[in-house]
Amino acid sequence: MAIIHRTNVGEEDNLEELSELCRTAGYNVVYRVKQERPPHPEYNIGPGKVEELAKAVRELGIEKVVFENELKPIQEYNLAKKLGVQVITRTQLILEIFTLHASSIEARLQIKLAELKYELPRAKEKVRLAKKGEQPGFHGLGAYEADVYYDEIHRRIVYINKKLEAIKKHMDLIRVERKKLGLPIISLAGYTNAGKSTLFNLLTFEDVEVNSQLFTTLTPTTRIVRLDGKPVFLSDTVGFINNLPTLLIEAFYATLREIALSDLILLMVDASEPLQIVEKKLETSLDTLSSIGAGGVPILLVFNKIDLTDLDEIEKKIKRLNLPYEYVAISAKTGWNIKSLEEKVSRMLKGFIRVKATIPFNSTSMKMIKEIYNKSKVINIEYDDSCVKVDVETTIELAERIRKLSEGGEFRVG
Ligand SMILES: Nc1nc2c(ncn2[C@@H]2O[C@H](COP(=O)(O)OP(=O)(O)OP(=O)(O)O)[C@@H](O)[C@H]2O)c(=O)[nH]1
Numbered sequence: 001m002a003i004i005h006r007t008n009v010g011e012e013d014n015l016e017e018l019s020e021l022c023r024t025a026g027y028n029v030v031y032r033v034k035q036e037r038p039p040h041p042e043y044n045i046g047p048g049k050v051e052e053l054a055k056a057v058r059e060l061g062i063e064k065v066v067f068e069n070e071l072k073p074i075q076e077y078n079l080a081k082k083l084g085v086q087v088i089t090r091t092q093l094i095l096e097i098f099t100l101h102a103s104s105i106e107a108r109l110q111i112k113l114a115e116l117k118y119e120l121p122r123a124k125e126k127v128r129l130a131k132k133g134e135q136p137g138f139h140g141l142g143a144y145e146a147d148v149y150y151d152e153i154h155r156r157i158v159y160i161n162k163k164l165e166a167i168k169k170h171m172d173l174i175r176v177e178r179k180k181l182g183l184p185i186i187s188l189a190g191y192t193n194a195g196k197s198t199l200f201n202l203l204t205f206e207d208v209e210v211n212s213q214l215f216t217t218l219t220p221t222t223r224i225v226r227l228d229g230k231p232v233f234l235s236d237t238v239g240f241i242n243n244l245p246t247l248l249i250e251a252f253y254a255t256l257r258e259i260a261l262s263d264l265i266l267l268m269v270d271a272s273e274p275l276q277i278v279e280k281k282l283e284t285s286l287d288t289l290s291s292i293g294a295g296g297v298p299i300l301l302v303f304n305k306i307d308l309t310d311l312d313e314i315e316k317k318i319k320r321l322n323l324p325y326e327y328v329a330i331s332a333k334t335g336w337n338i339k340s341l342e343e344k345v346s347r348m349l350k351g352f353i354r355v356k357a358t359i360p361f362n363s364t365s366m367k368m369i370k371e372i373y374n375k376s377k378v379i380n381i382e383y384d385d386s387c388v389k390v391d392v393e394t395t396i397e398l399a400e401r402i403r404k405l406s407e408g409g410e411f412r413v414g
């Protein structure tokens, strides 16, 4: 595989991340090209560079070429013709990875939708080009009429949208059921590979897949878990990446929307990386959060992978970043400082209030005691002959029912 990035003047190249994406997709990168120049209309990179690349493709037996830049159909066609191999873009590479990692019907539909939406604006031009002589990546298209091919893609988009709509309705129902329980919802968010699933597993005793590849998690998982004794819903979901193709954000909107509807976001960062990268990934994550409508949700920054570096180093980085968020440094792998994380989360959660009350000892209150154990952090519950004294941090809704049950007996908040 060869990877190419044409950068604008002064722009840094993104070949390191592109090669990581290639590795995740199962390719071996043997040739890298960076060229600083304005886009060439025919090839995106300059014709001289195309010649060099063609030579490398022949000599090294390269089977595929990936561009960090978006390509126009004509550029893709000309490059495929010159190089004799398929030419794809970063977007298509990410789509390949998503396809490899999709484990649910929903994720598969979301990816298909993104693929079709990528193809739609290119469809007519690609058919027209394929009729001039088919090149790698254009196979079979020459047999189509441009309008027929376009209409077919459009029809499939409508069909998949309908199917996704049904899944979204189902997810809405689940969300309503969750809301009824009155427990806060916490979402893990952040750049791909930050360690979201590792932390999720640590806190929930689950076993969702953790991997050093990118985009391991595509389908969200939610579990009830106690943090500092308080029961909450915790969700693990798809990670972000710089220039996450807009189509993927659109296609995964229903999945990402969960984050926007949560009460608190644990925004994870791999703090073991150099400051510039940490900063860039944080910026991407914050931008993505705002683009999915999660700009107003409180954030706790979680600096992860502390085991790979020392605490002084991290403190320095955090100071330099100077961000207006609460933060905590942890290692999701070793479990270091998780107690601190739980305490911070606990302090930031608005959904719980401290209630001290005395309720009568009868069958109704016995049922409620069970619910209190499930939905609260119990500080103390004492049984008397005729009454029960409860001292708990509980949900507002349950606090109100405790008040009613206390029938004018002791009931204090705070
Ligand atoms: N050393 C170290 N490695 C960690 C830590 N947390 C996670 N990792 C590793 O980082 C890699 C990515 O972890 P994941 O939990 O899969 O990351 P993720 O954020 O869920 O990634 P995606 O699902 O791809 O978005 C894995 O190889 C983990 O073992 C940590 O605290 N220390």
Ligand SMILES: [Mg+2]
Pocket: 196, 197, 198, 209, 210, 216, 217, 237
């Ligand atoms: Mg994950």
